[in-house]
Amino acid sequence: MGLYxxxxxxxxxxxxxxxxxxxxxxxxxxxxxxxxxxxxxTDFFAWAFEYAxxxxxxxxxxxxxAVPALRRELETIDAPREVAVRGPDDRTQADxxxxxxxxxxxxxxxxxxxxxxxxxxxxxxxxxxxxxxxRVEEHLVFPSEPDLVIKTGAERLSDFxxxxxxxxxxxxxxxxxxxxxxxxxxxxxxxxxxRSRRYGR
Numbered sequence: 001m002g003l004y005x006x007x008x009x010x011x012x013x014x015x016x017x018x019x020x021x022x023x024x025x026x027x028x029x030x031x032x033x034x035x036x037x038x039x040x041x042t043d044f045f046a047w048a049f050e051y052a053x054x055x056x057x058x059x060x061x062x063x064x065x066a067v068p069a070l071r072r073e074l075e076t077i078d079a080p081r082e083v084a085v086r087g088p089d090d091r092t093q094a095d096x097x098x099x100x101x102x103x104x105x106x107x108x109x110x111x112x113x114x115x116x117x118x119x120x121x122x123x124x125x126x127x128x129x130x131x132x133x134x135r136v137e138e139h140l141v142f143p144s145e146p147d148l149v150i151k152t153g154a155e156r157l158s159d160f161x162x163x164x165x166x167x168x169x170x171x172x173x174x175x176x177x178x179x180x181x182x183x184x185x186x187x188x189x190x191x192x193x194x195r196s197r198r199y200g201r
Contacts, residue, residue, distance in 0.1 A: 008186035012051075017193035023048045024056040024146035024165070026158050029066050029103075031177035032059065032073070040180055042078050045098060047185045049080055054097055056142055060158040061103030064088070070102050086141050091116065099142055106162030113139035140164065148192045150185070152177045169195055 012019070025044065031037055041057070048055045059074075061067060067087050074085050084094035088103045091112050116139045120126040126135075137143045145164045153176045161168075171188040173180075 002183070005183050005186060008183060008190055012186065012190055012193060015190070015193040017195075019051045020147035020169075020189065020192050021052055022054040022056070022144060022146045022148075023052045024058065024149045024161065024168070026058050026060065026149065026151040026160055027177050028060045028153070028158075029062065029070060031152070032070060034178040037177060038073065038077055040177065043182070044180070044185065045079050045081070047182050049097075051189060052147075054144065055081075055099070056146055056161070057098070057100045058104065058158065058160040059100065059102045060160070064103060067102050074100050074102065090141060091139075092141070093139075093143060094141055101142060101160075104141060105159040107159055109141050109161075110136075110163055112141075136163070148188065150188050152180055 032041075045055060059070060061070070071085055071087055075083070077083065079098050081097035083098040083100060084096035085100045085102065086092075086094050086104055087101075088105070088108055090104070094101075113136055117126065117131055117135065121128050121131075140163060142161060142164060145166075146161065146168045148171060149161075149165050149168045150171050150173070151158070152173055154172070154174070169192050171191055173184055173188070175181075175184050
């Protein structure tokens, strides 16, 4: 670890604020085509688990035909924890320390959850009056809420975890994924520690 990274890590350790327990990362399919992209992702997992217990990665995809190849690559990635990979057509929950969604847009995920609930109501398995926030969350592919969402390369958030990230702290960096280093991750964590979370209040 370089001198500046050690400085950032020390600042984080000495901070009174809470650390993010669940970190989410938003990248694109093009990012993963860059040389060394998967190695950087493996490094990112190692950095994140120095502070967090759960990591979610969303890979924004423009070309749906790229999903199968990306999925194969990501399912064999050298990761420090168990990995669950989900694509646009998956409706089952992913409960692993590392969860990766490929082209799994928030609108699509929420619509799928509502459709499942509607099917259960129609089958007589569920009373419409019993549908609340918890019921919806039970049918999301990624149900838990990230504390910190990191978006590389641009100051805009993709269609990602719409329900889950409503109270998350968002961190945008103009550093592209191919240039993302530990110092950039530590800056995001430090910024998170400096913020006063309001949870919509």
